[in-house]
Amino acid sequence: MSKRRRDLPYGTLDLLIMKTLETMGEMNGYRIARRIEQVSGDALKLSQGAIYPALIRLEQEGWIRARWGISETNRKVKFYSLTKAGRKQLKAEVEAWEQANALVARFLEAAL
Amino acid sequence: MRWRAPIQRLLALVRRRRLDLELEAEIEAHLEMAERDARQAGLSAEEARWEARRRFGGIEQIKEEHRDQRSVRWVETRAREFRYALRTLSRTPGFTAMAVLTLAIGIGATAAVFSLIQGVLLTPPPYKEPGQLVLISSDRTDGQQQESPRPWPAAQWLEWQREVKSLQSIAAYGWAFNFLILPDGVESFEAMLVTREYFSVVGLEPVLGRKFLPSDTAPSATPVCIIGYELWQRRFGGNPNILGQTVRVSRQDAPFEIVGVMPPGVRFLPAPNAAREPNYDVNALVDIWLPIAPGPNPEALKRPQWSIVGRLAPGFTREQAQAELALITARQAQADRDFAGFAPKVQSLTSEYNRDGERILLPLFEAAALVLLIACGNVAALLFVRGLGRQQEYAVRAALGIGRAQLFCEVCIESLLLALVGGALGAGLAVLAVRAFKLIGGHTVPRLDAVTTGWPVLLFGLGLALIAAILAGLFPAWRASRLDPNEVLKGAGPRATAGRGERRLLQIVTMAQAALTLVLLVGAGLLIRTMINIWKAPSGYKTSHILAMTVTAVEGNWSDFHRRALDRVSTLPGVQSIAFAWGVPLTGNNWTAHVIIEGQPAPATQNEAPQVPLRSVTPGYFELLGIPLIEGRDFRSSDDDSAPQVVVVNSAFADRYFSGTTALGKKVWLFGPDKAPGTIVGVVANSRTDDLTRQASPEIYLSFWQARAYSKHLLIRTEADPLSIASAVHTALREINPYAAVEHIKTFDQIRNDSLASRRFAMQLLVGFAVVGCLLTLVGIYAVLSLSVASRRHEIAIRITVGAEYRDIRNLIFFDGFRLIAGGVAAGLGGALVLSRALRSFLYEVEPSDPATLVAVAIMFTGVALLACWAPVQRATRMDPMKILRC
Numbered sequence: 001m002s003k004r005r006r007d008l009p010y011g012t013l014d015l016l017i018m019k020t021l022e023t024m025g026e027m028n029g030y031r032i033a034r035r036i037e038q039v040s041g042d043a044l045k046l047s048q049g050a051i052y053p054a055l056i057r058l059e060q061e062g063w064i065r066a067r068w069g070i071s072e073t074n075r076k077v078k079f080y081s082l083t084k085a086g087r088k089q090l091k092a093e094v095e096a097w098e099q100a101n102a103l104v105a106r107f108l109e110a111a112l
Numbered sequence: 113m114r115w116r117a118p119i120q121r122l123l124a125l126v127r128r129r130r131l132d133l134e135l136e137a138e139i140e141a142h143l144e145m146a147e148r149d150a151r152q153a154g155l156s157a158e159e160a161r162w163e164a165r166r167r168f169g170g171i172e173q174i175k176e177e178h179r180d181q182r183s184v185r186w187v188e189t190r191a192r193e194f195r196y197a198l199r200t201l202s203r204t205p206g207f208t209a210m211a212v213l214t215l216a217i218g219i220g221a222t223a224a225v226f227s228l229i230q231g232v233l234l235t236p237p238p239y240k241e242p243g244q245l246v247l248i249s250s251d252r253t254d255g256q257q258q259e260s261p262r263p264w265p266a267a268q269w270l271e272w273q274r275e276v277k278s279l280q281s282i283a284a285y286g287w288a289f290n291f292l293i294l295p296d297g298v299e300s301f302e303a304m305l306v307t308r309e310y311f312s313v314v315g316l317e318p319v320l321g322r323k324f325l326p327s328d329t330a331p332s333a334t335p336v337c338i339i340g341y342e343l344w345q346r347r348f349g350g351n352p353n354i355l356g357q358t359v360r361v362s363r364q365d366a367p368f369e370i371v372g373v374m375p376p377g378v379r380f381l382p383a384p385n386a387a388r389e390p391n392y393d394v395n396a397l398v399d400i401w402l403p404i405a406p407g408p409n410p411e412a413l414k415r416p417q418w419s420i421v422g423r424l425a426p427g428f429t430r431e432q433a434q435a436e437l438a439l440i441t442a443r444q445a446q447a448d449r450d451f452a453g454f455a456p457k458v459q460s461l462t463s464e465y466n467r468d469g470e471r472i473l474l475p476l477f478e479a480a481a482l483v484l485l486i487a488c489g490n491v492a493a494l495l496f497v498r499g500l501g502r503q504q505e506y507a508v509r510a511a512l513g514i515g516r517a518q519l520f521c522e523v524c525i526e527s528l529l530l531a532l533v534g535g536a537l538g539a540g541l542a543v544l545a546v547r548a549f550k551l552i553g554g555h556t557v558p559r560l561d562a563v564t565t566g567w568p569v570l571l572f573g574l575g576l577a578l579i580a581a582i583l584a585g586l587f588p589a590w591r592a593s594r595l596d597p598n599e600v601l602k603g604a605g606p607r608a609t610a611g612r613g614e615r616r617l618l619q620i621v622t623m624a625q626a627a628l629t630l631v632l633l634v635g636a637g638l639l640i641r642t643m644i645n646i647w648k649a650p651s652g653y654k655t656s657h658i659l660a661m662t663v664t665a666v667e668g669n670w671s672d673f674h675r676r677a678l679d680r681v682s683t684l685p686g687v688q689s690i691a692f693a694w695g696v697p698l699t700g701n702n703w704t705a706h707v708i709i710e711g712q713p714a715p716a717t718q719n720e721a722p723q724v725p726l727r728s729v730t731p732g733y734f735e736l737l738g739i740p741l742i743e744g745r746d747f748r749s750s751d752d753d754s755a756p757q758v759v760v761v762n763s764a765f766a767d768r769y770f771s772g773t774t775a776l777g778k779k780v781w782l783f784g785p786d787k788a789p790g791t792i793v794g795v796v797a798n799s800r801t802d803d804l805t806r807q808a809s810p811e812i813y814l815s816f817w818q819a820r821a822y823s824k825h826l827l828i829r830t831e832a833d834p835l836s837i838a839s840a841v842h843t844a845l846r847e848i849n850p851y852a853a854v855e856h857i858k859t860f861d862q863i864r865n866d867s868l869a870s871r872r873f874a875m876q877l878l879v880g881f882a883v884v885g886c887l888l889t890l891v892g893i894y895a896v897l898s899l900s901v902a903s904r905r906h907e908i909a910i911r912i913t914v915g916a917e918y919r920d921i922r923n924l925i926f927f928d929g930f931r932l933i934a935g936g937v938a939a940g941l942g943g944a945l946v947l948s949r950a951l952r953s954f955l956y957e958v959e960p961s962d963p964a965t966l967v968a969v970a971i972m973f974t975g976v977a978l979l980a981c982w983a984p985v986q987r988a989t990r991m992d993p994m995k996i997l998r999c
Binding site (some may be wrong): 030031033047048049050052053056057059060072074075111 | 116117119121124132135137138139140141142144145146147149167168169170171173174178181461597634760
């Protein structure tokens with residue numbers, strides 16, 4: 001009943017998924033999860049299943065779209081890709097992220 | 113894109129099942145791919161499956177989060193609780209039916225009266241911005257009641273039209289009654305006489321044709337009329353080519369050309385000067401509009417019979433208009449003594465329009481609301497008692513970690529569900545009730561014919577359901593959420609008992625119910641006493657076995673028709689006696705004269721002589737109605753135009769003007785000192801002719817053959833059921849004269865009942881409400897006392913073992929019940945003293961605070977309520993103490 005505690009700052013997973021889809025193109029859920037794991041290495045402690053709630057949220061917002069396709073194990077599975085609105089959103093979020101990063105970095109430096 | 117996600121989420125509620133399946137498929141595919149990758153990395157089949165699952169995380173947790181993420185969680189939870197409540201309620205059909213029915217009765221009663229209020233009071237007349245319309249009459253400046261409306265606004269309105277700034281426009285109108293002569297018979301109609309300005313003042317546009325033009329009232333113009341939508345439909349079949357056709361109207365030489373048709377639903381504006389006309393019905397739909405034609409004399413527009421309506425100028429209030437008119441009048445009063453002592457009265461049309469309706473509907477609405485409150489009390493008690501039975505369940509769930517808020521919500525939703533079903537059922541009941549009201553209500557509630565039941569009633573019913581849910585559900589819900597699981601679970605087994613404090617609270621609810629019921633019963637009692645008082649009041653005439661109808665011969669020789677009619681109808685089988693009369697009791701009479709009476713001081717002008725109502729009757733009328741002749745003689749058929757004028761007076765007249773001497777042979781001048789006087793030849797006993805609740809006042813009767821009445825009643829005393837000869841009479845009259853309008857065929861008993869209809873309607877409804885409220889309260893008392901017995905059974909068992917007698921136990925419980933009832937009765941008497949005042953205008957010879965009624969109702973209710981204690985008392989005295997104490 002209680003909200004699941006996240007290991008990532010809120011919204012980070014969304015950003016990772018959208019960035020992955022931007023670089024890699026259309027992918028299914030498993031491949032997205034694997035790709036995020038590979039890129040982040042050991043830095044990220046994330047159960048793979050956690051991307052599904054994020055995916056439905058992004059889909060409902062209209063930033064990614066899903067279509068049914070066939071997996072490498074010959075099963076029906078959803079393939080996700082970024083929409084036009086998603087690209088715009090990603091760009092805006094990356095900018096916001098960088099700004100916040102820069103601000104925090106400056107602040108930490110100054111505090112030193 | 114902001115709206116996109118919320119919509120998707122709502123959609124997800126509906127697609128719940130499909131989305132779940134889709135997610136499951138995705139997860140399975142995910143695990144399969146992960147497993148394959150792990151195998152390829154060199155793990156065994158078993159290890160690979162385990163590794164895939166480990167890295168995926170908790171599957172159920174993910175599914176739950178997915179659900180939360182994609183949809184509106186609040187709605188899903190409530191929906192689940194709703195389903196849960198539905199299941200719980202359907203498991204206890206008896207309880208559910210009881211609660212739903214109780215609520216349905218309360219909601220139904222209230223919604224039914226509301227739909228009357230909605231149709232009668234809240235539906236504005238079909239004028240443009242009716243709130244801006246005002247009626248202008250006059251008022252005495254010394255604050256006293258005026259005997260009859262002073263007509264001077266009519267004398268002034270033309271000047272006002274020019275001068276007054278607070279009124280945009282002003283028009284004069286009047287009421288008229290006449291007969292249409294159509295090819296297939298004669299039909300009476302009510303018409304509005306209006307000045308040219310009228311339609312633009314009230315804002316009526318014809319649906320067909322045009323309004324009146326200045327040329328319509330020129331002396332040489334062809335007479336024109338505008339007809340009402342309903343007459344157009346009824347008499348002319350909605351003929352679209354009606355314009356230009358002519359209709360003949362009795363007593364008018366030239367036929368009227370129809371130039372327009374008005375929209376449906378237009379009723380009369382109050383015309384106080386015509387209020388006592390026998391056929392005046394302010395709530396009727398207007399059949400015909402005729403222009404007030406001044407003819408060669410423009411002063412005709414100022415005749416005192418006109419009433420005045422105006423429209424406030426934008427930005428002005430009724431008070432400002434009143435002040436402005438008062439100023440002008442005060443100025444005129446200095447010049448003209450006629451205006452002195454009077455001030456204009458500016459009334460809002462809508463408040464005048466609604467006055468009769470409010471008088472009857474608001475008290476009834478109050479009564480219905482009381483029934484609803486009583487019903488809510490019962491349902492609260494039911495829910496509460498049921499909550500006691502489920503304490504264990506609540507406690508277990510609370511111990512398992514269910515939140516207080518959720519328990520609270522659950523119980524609330526249960527009562528909401530009950531109330532919604534009750535509300536829907538109640539709205540259905542309301543529709544039936546409104547039909548019944550229309551059936552028994554008749555003319556008692558103005559414009560009842562326009563009442564319809566539709567969405568507003570259903571919505572109102574559901575709104576009431578929400579209120580009822582809150583009233584009935586809040587306390588039980590609060591209690592369920594406040595349970596201490598430790599305390600409950602420590603107690604043994606499921607119990608249906610309540611603690612002292614809770615019992616007290618329930619007792620207060622029941623006392624409140626008893627109090628409300630008493631208020632209803634007192635209201636019903638007062639109205640019943642009123643009806644009995646009226647029944648016992650000496651009317652002065654007999655009403656049984658009399659058939660009455662209005663008969664008007666619009667063409668042909670007047671006295672020939674009436675003499676032949678009397679001859680012909682009196683020979684019909686079953687007819688005992690027969691008479692024509694203008695001014696039959698209880699049918700209205702506006703015919704009066706200022707009478708100069710022999711032996712009384714001569715008044716300065718005729719207008720200062722006493723005003724006395726006149727009636728015109730044929731010989732045998734008094735005998736037919738059973739009005740005894742005290743002195744002198746009845747009229748004779750020879751008392752006609754060729755004989756000297758004779759009159760009969762009632763004993764109130766004789767007592768007032770000739771006390772100590774005989775009235776016989778004295779002279780009265782009815783039509784001025786220069787006209788021939790009438791000689792009093794008889795004195796008849798008093799009778800209540802205007803209203804059964806009003807003492808007789810002085811009256812004068814004229815001989816029918818000397819005082820011709822155009823529209824009048826034919827009264828027939830019959831041997832058997834009066835209505836059985838109605839059609840024979842009708843045929844006979846039409847044979848004598850095909851242009852005889854025979855209308856309003858009723859028994860005299862019906863006329864009598866109709867005159868009491870609004871009182872009877874109020875009484876019937878109030879008695880109905882009181883009985884329902886009473887039953888509900890009895891159920892409530894029974895339930896509370898039963899609970900009390902169950903809760904105290906240990907105590908009672910101990911009392912029995914230590915030697916308490918049957919009588920002691922009986923008294924113990926009876927006393928409990930009596931305290932409950934007595935508390936309710938005491939509070940109810942207080943409430944009744946306040947609320948019964950709303951009924952004042954319906955009461956006759958009984959005060960709203962009538963002690964006899966209050967005491968009688970209190971004793972009766974206490975007696976009946978103690979009967980409701982009987983079963984619980986029996987249960988208490990039949991307990992087996994050993995069985996109770998052992999467990």
